[in-house]
Amino acid sequence: MVDDYRLRCLMSPMDAQLDIVFAALSDATRRRILSMLLEDDMAVTDVAEPFDISLAAISKHLAVLTSAGLISQEKRGRVKWCKLEPDALRDASTWMKAFGQMDAIDLDAFEKFLDQELSE
Amino acid sequence: MVDDYRLRCLMSPMDAQLDIVFAALSDATRRRILSMLLEDDMAVTDVAEPFDISLAAISKHLAVLTSAGLISQEKRGRVKWCKLEPDALRDASTWMKAFGQMDAIDLDAFEKFLDQELSE
DNA sequence: ATAATCGTCAACCATTTGGTTGAATATTGA
DNA sequence: TCAATATTCAACCAAATGGTTGACGATTAT
Numbered sequence: 355m356v357d358d359y360r361l362r363c364l365m366s367p368m369d370a371q372l373d374i375v376f377a378a379l380s381d382a383t384r385r386r387i388l389s390m391l392l393e394d395d396m397a398v399t400d401v402a403e404p405f406d407i408s409l410a411a412i413s414k415h416l417a418v419l420t421s422a423g424l425i426s427q428e429k430r431g432r433v434k435w436c437k438l439e440p441d442a443l444r445d446a447s448t449w450m451k452a453f454g455q456m457d458a459i460d461l462d463a464f465e466k467f468l469d470q471e472l473s474e
Numbered sequence: 475m476v477d478d479y480r481l482r483c484l485m486s487p488m489d490a491q492l493d494i495v496f497a498a499l500s501d502a503t504r505r506r507i508l509s510m511l512l513e514d515d516m517a518v519t520d521v522a523e524p525f526d527i528s529l530a531a532i533s534k535h536l537a538v539l540t541s542a543g544l545i546s547q548e549k550r551g552r553v554k555w556c557k558l559e560p561d562a563l564r565d566a567s568t569w570m571k572a573f574g575q576m577d578a579i580d581l582d583a584f585e586k587f588l589d590q591e592l593s594e
Numbered sequence: 595a596t597a598a599t600c601g602t603c604a605a606c607c608a609t610t611t612g613g614t615t616g617a618a619t620a621t622t623g624a
Numbered sequence: 625t626c627a628a629t630a631t632t633c634a635a636c637c638a639a640a641t642g643g644t645t646g647a648c649g650a651t652t653a654t
Contacts, residue, residue: 369502376500379569379640382489387575398601413602418641432600432651442652443570450567453508454560485631501612531613538611552621552630580648 367379368408378422383407391425391438398427398434433454488565491543495566498542504535510557511545518554520545549551 378384386403402412416436419425423442428435498504507521522532536556539545543562548555 361594369476370504372505373500373502373583376496377641380493382493383642385489385569392573406644408644409513409601410645414642417602419571424619430527433600440574440617443574446602447570447574452514454563458484468481494606497611502611515631518632526613527612529631530615530633537632549620549631554631 371445372449375424375442378418378424379446381415381418384419387412387415387419388424388434388436388438391436395435395437398436415421492565492569493544495562498538498544499566501535501538504539507532507535507539507543507556508558511556515557518556521556540584569590 383405389398390401390404398413398416399409401416402409405412416425416427420427422437426437428437430460503525510516510521510524518533518536519529520535522529525532536545536547540547543559546557546559548557
């Protein structure tokens with residue numbers, strides 16, 4: 355009985371999504387925006403206020419966070435509200451968790467899995 | 475008594491290091507290399523073997539992982555051995571954990587902290 | 595109606611990233 | 625000694641990233 359759940363977490367098909375989420379997290383401005391949104395939903399202008407960069411730059415950062423699924427944006431009137439979507443962090447934290455526990459799994463199975471993966 | 479441990483995790487000075495670690499994790503090739511190194515220490519050439527890209531490209535990926543602290547490289551003879559350093563994941567996973575638990579902390583303190591941070 | 599506000603778009607720029615190739619540097623094996 | 629192996633370096637390239645500015649389309653306030 356192989357615990358290939360963690361293997362699935364580490365390898366293949368959600369790779370593209372993980373790329374995007376980790377890339378979104380790799381910028382301090384974006385992480386700080388996420389922290390701000392923990393406090394409350396915010397309008398784009400209010401998100402931008404503490405930063406020294408242009409509104410357009412913030413708008414781009416918010417677009418990155420949105421396409422990573424880390425936030426959602428909803429326009430009400432002329433204001434676009436930004437809302438945290440912390441569930442999108444789950445893939446990433448699952449990867450890291452799986453990674454940390456990897457030495458506990460069946461390594462023979464992992465090797466077979468790798469061979470199969472590579473022969474495709 | 476404020477739990478500002480998590481605040482410290484989310485904000486400021488280790489930001490630069492987090493940038494680097496998350497960026498290193500944002501590439502599927504590099505994550506796969508990390509997975510391979512879970513099995514065992516490996517020489518650069520052996521790391522490269524399963525991939526379709528040049529050895530030089532792998533060498534660069536390994537350099538990225540090294541400067542993120544996620545692996546270490548030690549040259550013995552003409553072979554450079556790559557070794558996983560999973561502790562470097564701790565900052566990142568601490569950030570994510572702190573983030574996930576953020577709603578449990580003192581938000582007034584967080585607000586004060588933010589104000590202070592921004593007035594510097 | 596007109597002016598102000600919210601946010602994005604488009605064009606541009608410099609830097610970084612991920613890849614290539616070919617040459618160069620050790621080191622080891624015959 | 626000479627050839628093969630292991631790895632990096634240097635130069636280059638295309639694409640992506642993070643920033644700018646100015647104009648623009650919506651929406652709201654006067």
